[in-house]
């Protein structure tokens with residue numbers, strides 16, 4: 372099995388990554404950062420996001436594993452003190468995996484008509500800081516609303532516990548093949564009107580944003596930021612690609628949500 376260990380720059384993550392790499396080599400695994408079959412990220416959810424973007428071109432050939440150097444994350448099933456157990460699990464690997472939906476965004480720029488495609492694991496946002504964001508929102512071919520406010524966020528099911536949750540989106544179970552549109556500080560008054568609630572779209576529908584002609588936009592795709600280009604349109608749909616995780620152990624999704632956000636295990 373060809374494995375690579377992808378770490379963030381923190382000294383504790385580097386130490387864990389080095390220890391894990393040595394154990395893998397000593398147990399006969401091949402370390403291969405170019406064409407890995409398994410990518411082990413060491414750090415937090417942010418590190419797993421970086422690893423995902425590094426290997427986004429080869430998702431059908433890769434299974435990811437997340438090792439967390441802090442508390443348990445949403446994309447990380449293993450803690451740093453469990454690397455011995457992880458090596459044993461890899462030795463006994465039977466190809467077990469679980470996959471989750473991704474978001475595909477197609478951005479068409481107004482200045483050059485250039486088109487760019489990106490995959491997102493958590494979310495894509497369109498924002499404006501200096502002035503109100505104005506954008507028409509279409510669902511499939513149909514005009515839905517004219518949005519005014521700070522921005523809009525489209526998240527995947529696994530991304531629904533990240534930024535989308537902070538701005539009032541629902542938490543979606545990652546088995547759902549869906550994407551969620553959430554507003555960021557919409558203006559709603561006698562003149563301007565939006566739905567003012569998150570919406571969840573199924574896999575056969577898509578979203579289209581047509582923002583007003585200005586260039587001071589901020590687009591985020593997971594942890595990446597793109598700024599200051601005039602945007603003709605942004606089209607969102609659930610990607611045909613999925614992210615696969617090697618699944619040697621199962622943490623129930625709602626237990627993970629409870630542990631991350633509530634953390635008090637007492638019933639009345």
Ligand code: NAD
Nearest residue numbers: 415416417418444445493494529530532533534537593594
């Ligand atoms: P980071 O690593 O500092 O992540 C910020 C926090 O988001 C961390 O606590 C991380 O564990 C958590 N997180 C990331 N993905 C998650 C997920 N799917 N479910 C639950 N929690 C998750 O920052 P980064 O490396 O720049 O990561 C970018 C991500 O951080 C973005 O995709 C965004 O979703 C999230 N973020 C959230 C907020 C917010 O909630 N206000 C602000 C900025 C970034």
